[in-house]
Amino acid sequence: MFVGHFAIALGAKRTVPDISLGALVAATFLIDLLWPVTLIAGLETVRIDPGNTAFTALAFEHYPITHSLLMSALWALLAGGVAYGLKRNLRLAVVIATLTMSHWVLDFITHAPDLPVAFGDTKVGLGLWNSIPATIAIEGGIYALALWMYLRQTRAKDSIGTWAFASLACVSFVIWISQPWSPPPPSASAVAYVGLAMLALPIWAHWADKHRSPASENEIRK
Secondary structure (H helix, E strand, O other): HHHHHHHHHHHHHOOOOOOOHHHHHHHHHHHHHHHHHHOOOOOOOOEEEEOOOOOOOOOOEEEEEOOOOHHHHHHHHHHHHHHHHHHOOOHHHHHHHHHHHHHHHHHHHHOOOOOOOOOOOOOOOOHHHOOOHHHHHHHHHHHHHHHHHHHHHHEEEHHHHHHHHHHHHHHHHHHHHHHHOOOOOOOHHHHHHHHHHHHHHHHHHHHHHOOOEEOHHHHHOO
């Protein structure tokens, strides 16, 4: 759920308006930011399997370190602890931990039953990705709502605030919507190294958000 994770970060901005969108995006994507590293290190595996689900050609064979329920909870606690250590703000720490954990919850909705609960054989997933129309309607709807909320709550300070965010939103949408019709990746290694490019997302989000400011109450009511 690519734009779904982005949507959760956008929606959370209202809860912690003084925190950079980049930090919120980093939290919601943390598990996916770690995943390419574990693939390259050979600790986790993915297989190219066109038709595995309607929405993606990837078969997630083994990824308990990043995507199991147990480890997702531990990553969430760690992210929340780091946030608290840096800001000494319990509310922020809870938000960051919750955003990190939200990744597993959204993946549970979209993935086939391949999400490990811990390090054993038990795997779960509701399989939304088995239906392209349902995925587009549900995930796309969440994304559209989150964009509306963020744009309603913030205003661009300058042209960078307008176009940096617009380009981020559009590129994210294109990456997501093109998945079912794109050719499958050439190899699992290619998936891992391309996945490293996701590190640009929180940086891009921070840059765009830095050039935006909270909207006034009068602007929000309009």
